[in-house]
Amino acid sequence: MNNMSSQTEIDEAEIRSRRTIEIVNQGLKRRRAAEKRFRFYGKLAISMGMLFLVVLFASIVSKGYTAFLQTYVKLDVYIDEQKIDPQGTRESETLSRANYGALVKSTLRGMFPDVKSRRDKKDLYALVSNGADFEIRKRVMENPALIGQTLSLWVPADDDVDMLLKGHINREGAESERRLKDNQLRWIDQMWEQGRMEKRFNTTFFTAGDSRDPELAGIWGAVSGSFLTLIVTLLLSFPIGVAAAVYLEEFAPKNHLTDIIEVNINNLAAVPSIVFGLLGLAMFINLFGLPRSAPLVGGLVLSLMTLPTIIIASRAALKSVPPSIREAALGVGASPQQAMMYHVLPLAMPGILTGTIIGMAQALGETAPLLMIGMVAFIVDIPGNVFDPSTVLPVQIFLWADSPERAFVERTSAAIMVLLTFLIAMNAIAVVLRKRFERRW
Amino acid sequence: MLKKYTIIAAAFATVAASNANADSARDYISIVGSSTVYPFATVVAEQFGKTTKFKTPKIESTGSGGGMKLFCAGVGVQHPDITNASRRIKKSEYEKCQKNGVKDIVEVKIGYDGIAIANSKAAKQMDLSLKDIFLALAKEVPDPKGGEKLITNPYKTWKQVNADLPDVAIEVLGPPPTSGTRDAFAELAMEGGCKTFDWIKAMKKKDKKAYKKTCHTLREDGAYVEAGENDNLIVQKLESNHAALGVFGFSYLDQNRDKIQGSLINGKKPQFESIADGSYPISRPLFFYVKKAHVGVIPGMKEYLSEFTADKAWGEDGYLSDRGLVPMPTDERNKYASDAKNLTALKL
Numbered sequence: 001m002n003n004m005s006s007q008t009e010i011d012e013a014e015i016r017s018r019r020t021i022e023i024v025n026q027g028l029k030r031r032r033a034a035e036k037r038f039r040f041y042g043k044l045a046i047s048m049g050m051l052f053l054v055v056l057f058a059s060i061v062s063k064g065y066t067a068f069l070q071t072y073v074k075l076d077v078y079i080d081e082q083k084i085d086p087q088g089t090r091e092s093e094t095l096s097r098a099n100y101g102a103l104v105k106s107t108l109r110g111m112f113p114d115v116k117s118r119r120d121k122k123d124l125y126a127l128v129s130n131g132a133d134f135e136i137r138k139r140v141m142e143n144p145a146l147i148g149q150t151l152s153l154w155v156p157a158d159d160d161v162d163m164l165l166k167g168h169i170n171r172e173g174a175e176s177e178r179r180l181k182d183n184q185l186r187w188i189d190q191m192w193e194q195g196r197m198e199k200r201f202n203t204t205f206f207t208a209g210d211s212r213d214p215e216l217a218g219i220w221g222a223v224s225g226s227f228l229t230l231i232v233t234l235l236l237s238f239p240i241g242v243a244a245a246v247y248l249e250e251f252a253p254k255n256h257l258t259d260i261i262e263v264n265i266n267n268l269a270a271v272p273s274i275v276f277g278l279l280g281l282a283m284f285i286n287l288f289g290l291p292r293s294a295p296l297v298g299g300l301v302l303s304l305m306t307l308p309t310i311i312i313a314s315r316a317a318l319k320s321v322p323p324s325i326r327e328a329a330l331g332v333g334a335s336p337q338q339a340m341m342y343h344v345l346p347l348a349m350p351g352i353l354t355g356t357i358i359g360m361a362q363a364l365g366e367t368a369p370l371l372m373i374g375m376v377a378f379i380v381d382i383p384g385n386v387f388d389p390s391t392v393l394p395v396q397i398f399l400w401a402d403s404p405e406r407a408f409v410e411r412t413s414a415a416i417m418v419l420l421t422f423l424i425a426m427n428a429i430a431v432v433l434r435k436r437f438e439r440r441w
Numbered sequence: 442m443l444k445k446y447t448i449i450a451a452a453f454a455t456v457a458a459s460n461a462n463a464d465s466a467r468d469y470i471s472i473v474g475s476s477t478v479y480p481f482a483t484v485v486a487e488q489f490g491k492t493t494k495f496k497t498p499k500i501e502s503t504g505s506g507g508g509m510k511l512f513c514a515g516v517g518v519q520h521p522d523i524t525n526a527s528r529r530i531k532k533s534e535y536e537k538c539q540k541n542g543v544k545d546i547v548e549v550k551i552g553y554d555g556i557a558i559a560n561s562k563a564a565k566q567m568d569l570s571l572k573d574i575f576l577a578l579a580k581e582v583p584d585p586k587g588g589e590k591l592i593t594n595p596y597k598t599w600k601q602v603n604a605d606l607p608d609v610a611i612e613v614l615g616p617p618p619t620s621g622t623r624d625a626f627a628e629l630a631m632e633g634g635c636k637t638f639d640w641i642k643a644m645k646k647k648d649k650k651a652y653k654k655t656c657h658t659l660r661e662d663g664a665y666v667e668a669g670e671n672d673n674l675i676v677q678k679l680e681s682n683h684a685a686l687g688v689f690g691f692s693y694l695d696q697n698r699d700k701i702q703g704s705l706i707n708g709k710k711p712q713f714e715s716i717a718d719g720s721y722p723i724s725r726p727l728f729f730y731v732k733k734a735h736v737g738v739i740p741g742m743k744e745y746l747s748e749f750t751a752d753k754a755w756g757e758d759g760y761l762s763d764r765g766l767v768p769m770p771t772d773e774r775n776k777y778a779s780d781a782k783n784l785t786a787l788k789l
Binding site: 096097122126130134169170173176177178179211212213285289291292293374376377378379380381389399401402403404405406409 | 502
């Protein structure tokens with residue numbers, strides 16, 4: 001009896017399982033297709049993302065790479081004592097104020113002796129950048145013995161000439177509709193054939209501050225400003241952020257107050273950055289009287305913005321350190337502070353640093369809060385300390401993108417390339433840190 | 442860790458200590474104001490910084506209104522010394538300045554800026570009257586059937602506006618309401634066309650508010666596209682969209698003459714000559730305002746003024762005209778140059 005029933009039970013179970021297998025088999029094809037589709041959607045999403053990235057990079061690089069070259073003109077300038085230092089005093093005051101433009105002009109006239117009319121002369125002078133005067137001035141100031149000699153040097157060409165030779169300006173069309181006149185085109189071709197004009201690596205772009213002449217404009221001022229601002233941000237937000245994270249994660253009692261603090265920190269991470277700019281304007285500039293446009297104020301505002309990022313990342317890093325480490329340390333008699341400082345924090349450091357670097361990279365790319373505190377400004381001099389007026393890289397890009405001169409288009413793209421390089425480098429460091437030092441338990 | 446805290450504490454102390462010094466002695470000129478004047482003021486500032494022993498002035502592009510607000514906030518090194526404006530100072534702003542102790546303000550007019558309405562060279566050059574512009578772009582226009590009644594703008598193509606114009610859809614890219622260029626466009630072009638209707642003109646006396654609303658409100662049904670503050674972007678869009686017209690500052694037209702062409706307005710081409718003599722109807726004067734109390738306190742103020750008002754800068758052949766600033770006639774230049782030299786205070 002007993003045997004019988006167990007036998008039927010087994011049969012029934014077999015029949016049931018066979019039925020299940022059939023059901024499973026029936027649905028298998030559909031499930032596999034769904035699985036395939038699911039993966040395909042994933043791949044599609046990634047390839048879409050990559051496509052957008054490639055399009056973005058291609059458009060920036062294709063527009064910007066020409067900015068790393070700049071057209072230069074070779075001039076043989078006779079440093080005429082009569083023109084710059086008629087008294088022969090060689091005083092630096094006299095040399096500093098002398099009219100070096102006249103030397104450039106007479107050199108150009110010497111190169112094209114058939115240019116007579118006032119209009120033509122003006123067109124001729126327009127081929128060479130204003131930077132030529134400053135270059136000669138610099139050379140003569142450094143070495144007054146050059147006076148009376150012929151100085152052969154390469155000076156930047158005007159931005160229109162540069163654009164023409166890079167193919168950004170058309171030669172065709174009616175003369176009145178062109179930036180460069182027929183006679184100017186003739187002179188340019190002549191100089192090009194004589195080897196007096198050539199494209200060289202654009203060092204100015206990396207060493208100069210901002211300028212309204214594209215051929216003299218550089219990003220060094222903005223890079224310095226970004227550097228100073230980020231130093232202030234790092235010095236403030238890293239210690240404050242880590243200390244806050246350590247206390248909240250390890251020591252703070254769990255009550256309503258700490259809950260409220262936690263919610264607010266998470267909330268702060270989502271506040272639009274312009275709000276921090278307004279706060280900075282009201283607090284640091286209007287209340288504390290800190291100077292406008294200074295990297296100090298920029299750094300303060302950006303630390304407010306990066307603090308939540310650092311706190312959240314640090315807390316996650318601390319949380320991932322297993323409790324056994326703490327318990328072992330406490331077990332051998334370490335105080336909670338010692339356990340924290342010597343055991344938990346060092347193990348959490350890679351995660352904390354990754355969060356910090358990502359926060360810094362965010363701060364590097366930020367413009368909106370700086371708008372309010374006057375860092376969106378035309379600043380030529382390179383800032384030397386945190387009180388000097390300065391601007392930052394993304395702001396420089398914004399300002400150049402809005403300039404009417406054609407040559408700023410390529411410089412805008414080039415500046416974006418520099419900014420992207422910095423961002424990629426910072427994020428790469430974050431990845432390397434994580435890969436090399438992160439411990440898994 | 443303790444060491445780190447000491448360093449931070451030290452850093453804070455230095456910051457606090459040097460803050461006082463940084464504030465009490467600013468050795469560069471601080472300029473704020475209009476984004477239209479910005480490209481001209483920056484050129485002068487750079488020239489000034491490179492040819493004198495003074496530092497290069499700092500110039501912020503805040504917009505005319507924002508600049509006035511900062512400028513009028515008070516006297517002292519933390520406040521800007523000069524503000525640029527693409528319109529004259531308003532009475533309310535002047536009074537605010539007075540209230541905050543900014544008593545003597547020197548007004549310097551620097552020249553004119555035209556507003557161009559341009560399209561791609563691939564398209565036909567337009568010949569518009571102010572009336573055409575108003576009818577094409579206003580939100581409400583007089584009923585074409587006659588009568589003194591306003592109806593929602595029914596025009597879809599330029600040909601419907603004026604039979605002489607081509608049969609293309611109305612599409613104009615222009616600046617958003619926050620822009621000074623937009624204000625000037627509404628005031629000069631739209632209102633100029635609006636006034637050609639006698640009964641609307643008569644409205645000005647009776648109901649100024651309604652008059653302004655009728656004349657200055659642009660349509661929002663997609664024919665006028667707000668293309669952002671960046672004028673370069675509008676130029677680029679015109680290149681790819683041959684049917685569209687764009688509204689922007691004259692200097693952008695001047696820089697891109699090989700790609701775009703300015704439309705004739707009331708039969709006048711946008712050119713230096715026509716803007717300078719006032720025959721081109723959409724042009725406006727540009728100004729800057731100087732805080733007299735700061736002259737002599739901030740180094741280089743007088744020298745900056747003389748650099749700006751020198752003929753080599755704002756004259757007929759000056760470097761500012763190369764940048765697209767339309768110079769004033771000689772008499773006017775002399776007047777403002779002497780005002781700047783003697784620091785004649787403005788009276789409103």
